[in-house]
Amino acid sequence: MPTDLRTLAVDVLDQAVAELFAGDPSENGAVLARAAEDWPGYRKAVESVLGTPTWTGLWGAADFPEPPHPSYWPGCSFRLECRRPYRLAHWSPAVTVRGAPTSC
Template structure:
C-alpha cells in the first residue's frame, strides 16, 4: 500500500506560502545567529519558526506546522535556499510503482493550484519531456536538459521568477521528482513534490 509521508495537504502549502509573505529575505540569506543564543531565538521567532536541529543545515517547524530546511552547506550561513516537501509517496512493493505515478498525476494539479492561489500564474509549468522545457537560470535551480532527459527529473516543474528589475526578490520552484526505482519492476519507488525558494545571485531584497 502506498504511504504518504508528509501528512500535508495542498491547502497546507498555500498556508506555508502565505507565511513567507513579508519575510526579510536579506536576513534569511545572511543566515541565523549562533544556535542557542537569544539572538537566534529572536531570529527564528520573527518568522514563527521553531528550530528542530542544531547541527548541519537548519531545519525549522513553521507556524503552519510544516517543516522547512534552510540549505547552507551545513554551516548555516550564508543560506542559499529553502526546501519544503509538500507531498511524498512511497511504495511498499515494486508492483505499486505504477500507482506512485498515478498518485502524482492526482496530487500535482491540486498542489500547483495551491501555489498559484498565492504566487499567481507561474512563468512556466510542464513535464520533463516538454519540447519547451526551459534551461535553469542557475544550475542549482534544476537539472539541465541532458540530465533531465536521462533521469526524467524534474518529472514536473513550475517556477516563478522575481518580479521587476529589483535584485533580491526570491525565485520559487515547485518540482515533482520520481525516484529511479519507480521505473523498475524489482524495487519499490517513490515520488516527492517540493517547494524550493532560492536566492538568485545578488538577491537581497524583501519580498
C-alpha cells in the first residue's frame, strides 16, 4: 500500500480501487473490518483533489447510484446478489451530462 495516499489519488484519479480478499470464508469478518478501517484514508485522499463526493455509501443503500454505462460498475441486480461494489464514493459532474447515474 502506498504511504502517500494523495499520490495514489492523483495518479489513479480515474478509478481509485482497493480490493481485499479472504482466503477462506472464516476470514470474511477480518477483511470487512480492514476495508472499513482503510476506506476513510482512500476517500480523504481523493476528496483532497475532487472535494466532497455527491454520494457515498454501501452496496445495499436504496439510493445507490446506478452506472451511466455497464462498464463503469456492476448494475443493481449484480450488486444486490454479490454485494459488489461493497462501498462507493461518487462525484457527479458540475453540469448535467448525458449518462449521469440514476437510482436502482
